[in-house]
Amino acid sequence: MAGRDRGPFIAGNWKMNLTLPEARGLAQKIVEAGAELRESTIVLFPPFTALAAVGGTLAGSAIGLGAQDLFWEDQGAYTGEVSGPMLKEAGCAYVLIGHSERRQVFGETDETVNRKLGAALRSGLSPIVCVGEVLAERESGRTIERIDAQLAAGLRGFAPEDLERVVLAYEPVWAIGTGKTASPGQAEEVHAHVRRRLEERYGKDRASCAIILYGGSVKPANSYPLFKEKNIDGFLVGGASLDAGGFVGIAGEALRAYREEK
Ligand code: 13P
Numbered sequence: 307m308a309g310r311d312r313g314p315f316i317a318g319n320w321k322m323n324l325t326l327p328e329a330r331g332l333a334q335k336i337v338e339a340g341a342e343l344r345e346s347t348i349v350l351f352p353p354f355t356a357l358a359a360v361g362g363t364l365a366g367s368a369i370g371l372g373a374q375d376l377f378w379e380d381q382g383a384y385t386g387e388v389s390g391p392m393l394k395e396a397g398c399a400y401v402l403i404g405h406s407e408r409r410q411v412f413g414e415t416d417e418t419v420n421r422k423l424g425a426a427l428r429s430g431l432s433p434i435v436c437v438g439e440v441l442a443e444r445e446s447g448r449t450i451e452r453i454d455a456q457l458a459a460g461l462r463g464f465a466p467e468d469l470e471r472v473v474l475a476y477e478p479v480w481a482i483g484t485g486k487t488a489s490p491g492q493a494e495e496v497h498a499h500v501r502r503r504l505e506e507r508y509g510k511d512r513a514s515c516a517i518i519l520y521g522g523s524v525k526p527a528n529s530y531p532l533f534k535e536k537n538i539d540g541f542l543v544g545g546a547s548l549d550a551g552g553f554v555g556i557a558g559e560a561l562r563a564y565r566e567e568k
Contacts, residue, residue: 309517309539310517313346313347314347314539314557314560314561315347315517316347316540316553316557316560317350317400317434317519317542317543317547318349318350318553319402319405320351320352320547320548321353321374321407321544323353324356326359329353330362330363332548333363335550336348336550337369340369343557343561346557348368348370349371350364350372350547351374354388357371357393371399371400372401373388373401373402374402375388375402375405376388376390376425376426377422378424379425390425390431393429393431398431400431400432400434400473401426401433401434402433402434402542403433403436404416404418404419404435404460405477406479416456417459419459420460423461424463424464427472432473434473434519434542435472435473436476437452437457437477437500438453438476439453439478440479440480441480449478450499453476453496454503457500469504469516473518474504474516474518474519476497476500476518476519476521477521477542478492478493478496478522480522481521483544483545485523486523487525487528490531490532490534490538491535493532497520501516501518501537504516518538519538519539521543521544523545524541526555529560533563533564543556
């Protein structure tokens with residue numbers, strides 16, 4: 307069964323936003339919309355400090371909880387860091403790794419992505435590994451080269467079984483928070499390439515089951531045509547995930563495309 311046969315996977319990355327009451331309120335509205343989104347997988351990624359509160363609101367619902375980052379060691383003298391076991395204990399099932407903001411603002415490298423991926427898998431979390439090119443790379447025709455380098459170094463050393471819990475997210479950096487979405491064709495080209503690379507490494511069956519998300523200025527208006535593309539299995543949503551209507555609208559439009567396919 308291909309990854310998208312399980313329905314759209316819609317992740318909301320709240321980044322460094324929302325007070326606790328706002329976070330609880332947003333989660334509650336998404337829980338209330340849960341019935342209409344039943345055939346999709348919905349996961350929310352609040353800031354660390356809101357994990358417990360949002361986890362409480364999501365309890366008993368089908369909506370998953372994830373963290374925006376983790377450290378590669380499980381415990382110790384690492385001031386300011388949060389480990390995989392801590393995230394598990396806080397109720398997380400997912401964790402983002404290698405988001406472009408972590409790479410660009412906090413010096414995350416493919417090597418640290420690789421170590422964090424190991425930590426996430428060891429802790430029983432499902433990692434969402436983010437890759438994507440910057441504008442200069444796209445404009446000089448080096449998009450695929452960049453994605454290949456991120457995949458090769460980020461996934462180095464993992465066994466085929468490990469892939470079953472790994473979700474990939476293609477987020478072109480020039481599309482994040484800019485309102486400039488990749489066209490469905492641009493996104494599909496990279497998604498199809500990522501799937502081919504996964505097939506080379508892990509075999510056809512595992513590659514076809516892998517979930518590959520698109521992220522970068524996703525909104526209700528572009529969710530349907532993006533999801534119509536064969537290799538786009540869902541979305542990693544930033545800005546629009548801070549508004550219940552926008553987020554539920556994105557999921558609803560992806561579901562509309564999904565239902566037409568069935
Ligand atoms: P925007 O949807 O705000 O462009 O952010 C995308 C993103 O970075 C999700 O992780």
